[in-house]
Amino acid sequence: MSESTVRKSSAGQPAAVQPLLELRDLDTDIALRRGTVHALDGVSLEVMPGETLGVVGESGSGKTMTALSIMGLLPPGGRVSGGQILFEGRDLRSLPADEVRRTRGVRMGMVFQDPLTSLNPTMRIGVQVAEPLRVHERVGRAEARDRAIEILRRVGMPRPERIVDNYPHELSGGMRQRVAIAMALVCSPRLLIADEPTTALDVTTQRQILELIDDLREEFGMAVILVTHDLGVIAGRADRVAVMYAGRVVETAATEQLFRSPRHRYTEALLEALPESAIRESGAHARLYSIPGLPPDLSRPLTGCRFAPRCRHVTDECRTTDVTLSTGEHQHACLHPVPAAPAAPVTLPAPVRVEPAPEPAATTAKAGQPAATPVLSVRELVKNYAAHGGGLLRRTAGQVSAVAGVSFEVGPGETFGLVGESGCGKSTVGRLAVGLERPTAGQIMLDGVDIASLTGRERRRMHRQVQLMFQDSYAAMNPRMRVDAILAEPLEIQKVGDGTARRARIATLLDQVGLSRRVLERYPHEFSGGQLQRIGLARSLALQPRLIVGDEPVSALDVSIQAQVLNLMRDLQRELGLAYVFISHDLSVVDYMADRIGVMYLGKLVEVGPARDVVRAARHPYTQALIDAVPSITPNATAARDGVTIRGELPSAVNPPTGCRFRTRCPLAQEICETEPPLAGDGHQVACHFPLRPESSEASARAGAAA
Amino acid sequence: MTTLSEAVRPGAAPDQPADAAEAPVRGLWRQGLVVFCENRLALVGLGLFVLLAAVCFLGPLFYHTDQVHTDLTAVHLAPGEQGHPLGTDGVGYDQLGRLMLGGQTSIIVGLAAGILATALGTLWGAVAGFVGGWMDAAMMRVVDAMMSIPSLFLFMLLAAIVTPSVPMLILIIGAFAWLGPARLVRGEALTLRSREYVQAMRGMGGTGGRAVRRHIVPNAIGTVIVNATFQVADAILYVAYLSFLGLGVPPPAANWGGMLSDGLADTYSGHWWLLYPPGIAIILIVLAFNFIGDGLRDAFEVRLRRR
Amino acid sequence: MVRYLITRLGQALIVVVLVTVIAFLILHLLPGGAARATLGKEATLEQLAAFNHDMGYDRPWIQQYGMYVQRLLHGDLGYSYQLNQSVVEAISQRLPKTMVLSLLSTLLAIVLAIPLGVIQAVRRNRWPDYAITSLSLLAYATPIFFMGLMMIILFSQVWPILPPEAPQGFTVAEVLADPAGLILPTVTLAIVTIAVYSRYVRSAMVDNLNENYVRTARSKGLSERRVVLRHTLRNGLFPVITLLGMYLPALFSGALVVESLFNFPGMGQLFWQAALKRDFPILLGVTVIISIATVVGALVADLLYAAVDPRVRLRGSTS
8 A cells, every 4th residue: 555655756747647556455354164265465456447457366375366366256154354445436345235336337338257157157248248138228229239239349249140049059169258347347447357358268279369359348347357378468458566475465567567577576487487498598599487386275274475485585584574565666675686677678588597408308309219119109190089979879080180181200208299179189089198098990000010910918918018098187087096006006906016016116116206204194185286297198108108198287286386397208208218298288388398299280290390490491381370379478579470370260170171171261261272281291291282481401411300 | 756866965075185105005895985984964764774674574572563463442542551662553463563573574575676676777777878889879768758648647547456475566567677788888888888997908808808808897786785775765766656646555465665655644543653753753754765865976086085 | 850750669668568567577477377366365276267258368468468469459458347437437437636736736846846956056055945845855855644644633633624534526617616625735746746846946946056157147238137047947946857757756656655645536546446346457557557648758858858958948858
């Protein structure tokens, strides 16, 4: 409160511009069965009219609770226990309930994370969108409908006069999010709060939605609070950023300033933990900086800096002194901040300490021994699923073409990244590779042996060679089994060793993934996401496989935990000579992990090549669009791009387009695209009639050297 | 009748992440026991059941009455008269002693029929769920067909064919109350079969048999046990209905349902001690099993305790 | 939607056929078979043989079943020598009255259970919720006839305002002409139904109140009343329609007990008296008819649900 006043005067802002929203020392508590969680502790923020404030933090940081506190939508048991929420100069906490409701409905709007569940499934779109008008402005039915159509048109819905009569489940995720935005904007609010509005969407859709919010902000002259865990989303869109950690704002500054020169040690560490930073810093595959430990338990009393237990620069003072936000334009709550960078040149972020990159073992495998038999070799893999109608008779309604002729190889010790948006078939490829499903056609060779030719015992032994790592390790572990039983299971199934040998093996595994022996007698529900992922990795390693297929192994984790797991996977690869198939929707993570990348679209591999070439010199228009859509923490990087933008929706896999499957959305498509382009090239292959660029000489040279 | 077991519990509030290394180590059964004991109603239910069972089975050891020979010189004695604490009935049986005897029948029939129904249903549902396909469809249509015959009609039809004795009652109720558990277990088998941890196990080369032994049965057993408690409650009610409808166990055997039905005849003559004690006893034991079932459901729900 | 309709109809048909198979099997598994069941204990062996020959009961089972179904399709459910009446006739006199009782009590239950369930959900884990939950459990644990007796004692003895016996009219109109007599049986039958429905409505409402779309509705600044009534209640009530169908067997079982207690001249009472007299043609006839009524009722409820709930209507199938 006093800080913010000081800030205003010191910044010399004209007194006439009042903040649209000001939070002063906001405290929010959530009562649970066991004790109370102090979700927010003295949060102070300001939002100026027309600006976009990015609120960023990891799960449990309080970013969503801040948004819900402002809107008065806290979950059961939650209440604002202290401070003020000043909106247009009035404290929402002291206004009568009806007044607050009206304010919430007319002057503010909110867009939530999950568009699939955020709309009422049994109400027509038009009725839902126009409901605030009917309630707050007493608009008649016919006019409400017209205005619903109008606002739907403004958020870019095709054929809004038909959409108003549809139900939510008839629309795709991206379209539903547009409806949610239309609903939030129908009363022309002064403030839009978007809570992870694109987290549930694919990157190409994410880009469309973020751009839409940007455009609408200008059009409506409203302020936006963009809440997200994704630093890249913030970097491209927000005017100012507030970083939250453990229920507090730890740093706030203008976006460019914050990313160029972070002051709080947490912000600094968070930026370093991003794969993007590591790649940019050292070009090669440097080790990520990983923040040790876990965020604090907010139901316990905490003293001092909440980041202290995980901080590299911690001193005794940090543990005892309660640090408040500094004053000025760039505020931070850190006793030992990163020295401020000279204001002048806009170059890369402040130098970050990167541990020296160890000699990547993989490169030798990649460039070196071409003669080695691939660990995994997939030839013309096809998987179709029958699309069932419901009910007893289960007539086949058609075929879903999940994987349509995919071929690739993974060498020993190599990481092959498989990227694509949801529904592209990348997970199916993973499941086929580990033998969880049988292909409709095509060949899968493990160490040169066709797994279709294996029978009985051999087939069981085949499972030792290749293991699957799941996105949600909790779901992949029997909740009624202790960790020791979970880790022993693969050994029992494969009849490896006796009891003593197994116990010894499990102990080794725990050491390898950095867990203490004490976890053995515990159950999965007692662990955090990162710990579960370590246990999952340990189980995958138990049989000493040569290949691990990771299906989105870090997608559910926070950035700091993600870095821990990625580093671990890297270390193990080097130690054990593992090969990975790394499946992810997140191009930056795949870019960081993979030696080679394959890009999938609607069941087809459209581009394969060395990671660096695919990401920095994409040849397929779809790959380029994907790369352009990935938000980056380099300020203005997203804005500066003007490459390929794809429009429209992913076609159905029941009746995929003939020829090039991407042609229906491709800006370059011509008649010839109705015939299927082959995957052509030496080292950097592309399946496109009009590749964006020729294969780089470097790539073909490398391929030539390999041949 | 439809059991209350179908009604769903509200979702639990998310707990806070606790660092696993700090919390004390506890087995799942132990954790379940703690949850069960936190549910006061479940403890009340358990206490009630233990109390009623103790009175019925141990009571006669200390409180001797003649429940075989009628005593027409001591009919309809009011409570307290001639050393009968709860009076006597229309043929001179001591009411308290009769309640104990009747309770034995009710509890035995309830438990046995409930367990039989659960066992049959589990078997049927498990086979349908695991085998799937046409087998599943056919087996489930049989369940649908039997379920669409109102159970009381079916019981009475059978009770009219065979003269009911205690074993016969158990068989009749057990043979037709398994439909609910069958549906439940089949659904459970279908969902568990597709769980990721079963897939993970298959990815290690595990067989279907192992999936059933190590993963599906241990996870389904909670649901089955919880359902069994509700089955027991229902079976006790069915015995009461059959007795009321005149197709219960013939005298001198007794059960609470039969005593209650006999008591109906005495409504107008003011012999309240013949009516309320068995009625209240039935209500208490049915409530007890419902409370226990609710408590067990929470205790078995591992996921409920997830962060 | 059409596909769903066809599948659901097919399922119902299969179930009806299976019901007749079960009834047929029970008839022939009877000691002494169908002949003894029909003619009674006093019939001589010759009479039994003659009956078996007349009815074709000496032919192979498959053929017998075919004849049984054929007779069923012609509306012939057999003849009750004890009532000296055809089974169809006996049932057609009683069935409408049972329907009246069931319908009235279901209506009463719906009208009371929905607000009760909504109150419980909105005030969940506070005293109104606990109170209603306790009463529901109590109602559920009490044998219906004991409850009915309590009602009789309370409302026609202690406080004599209602007759203890149901109307004895021969036709539906005559039964309806005595509304006072209908009150106690209807209420008794409704009480357990209310307990089950309100618990279901409560959990459906609680589930829906925890859904994300409710938070969205609140973010629009709607009043709590509008959120509950316009958004949650609709979605919570759609599945209750199928519960109406699923609950039919329990409802009919309850009607059997209530009719016996209040001496209501419906199908349940007919069945009860037949059971005491071992009148098997009536027993089997009533069982088949009541089962078909259940199947048809459940079918109607499911189709109704599919027709009104857009989630099902537009997806074309349910699992």
